[in-house]
Amino acid sequence: MRKIGIIGLGHVGRLLAHDLVTTDKVDQLVLIDQDDDLAVGLKADLENAQTALMTSTAITIQDYAALKDADVLITAFGDSQLLKEHQMAELTRNGQAVEEIAPRVKQSGFSGIVLNISDPNEAITAYLQQQLALPPKQVVGIGTTIDTMRMRQAVAKAAQLSSQNVSGFVYGQHNGEKVFAWSTVTVNGQDLEKSINGHHLDQNKLRINADLDNWYTLNGLGYNASAVVAWTIQIISAILGSGELSVPLAIYQPQYEGYVSFPTLINRNGQGNPLLLNLYPVEEAAVKTAANAIQQQIAILQQGGEEND
Secondary structure (H helix, E strand, C coil): CCEEEEECCCHHHHHHHHHHHHCCCCCEEEEECCCHHHHHHHHHHHHHHHHHCCCCCEEEECCHHHHCCCCEEEECCCCHHHHHCCCCCCHHHHHHHHHHHHHHHHHHCCCCEEEECCCCHHHHHHHHHHHHCCCHHHEEECCCHHHHHHHHHHHHHHHCCCHHHEEEEEEECCCCCEEEEEEEEEECCEECCCCECCECCCHHHHHHHHHHHHHHHHHHHCCCCHHHHHHHHHHHHHHHCCCCEEEEEEEEEHHHCEEEEEEEEEECCEEEEECCCCCCHHHHHHHHHHHHHHHHHHHHHHHHHHHHC
């Protein structure tokens, strides 16, 4: 039985619940939010939708105890409107949310895989791992996955090819010290220094175009949802399946002494082996800068937690 919990039923949490149910990706779904009426309404809406489906998902709401035997727990709390004020505006609020939910998740006996999609992703993922006291490989964040896919799409558009022809990763920190690791990027196996499909690609323009997609989404919708949900489902499928998926997740990396977005394999056991690609020295230095920035954010969260004790 595939059992998934979602804590936080904002735009992303609701869309994720909808897609999991309507695409038959889950057998049992546990939905939790600070707003009881929202949880009740979403359950009713999803159950109504199932009248048009050939599958059935059992839905439980507002019950932390039901998380005990869940395979995956998605943390999706936050207020994306705050991102219009500052990239790290959600730090304090989401840190407080971690402090509120962690004791109840621990009490439930949950021992599965946590996938955090709340921001700032790397810092909140690290704080969740600390508060839940689960092994680091079982607590990961979506990290720079969406940033990576935007980068690949920008490269593909410039080269007038499909994004399926592009590989490579963005490291570091989502919505912060992002590191576009051009040393890892290839198009049909060729690096960007060469003419690609008759085009000479400008890395600065590629980065600007990748970042513009994020701006357009936040400016027009006020939140990012579709891409986050689509890739969250891909990651969940890897965890529930028998294969592995390579994505740049927020993971604990000993070489940086903390969490940072880094390409890794994800599988049934959570984080698998990281992909140790050769970076340019300037890229390696930038990843260290990002890791230090994340550590500073974690220190802010820890200080706030101590003050609230």
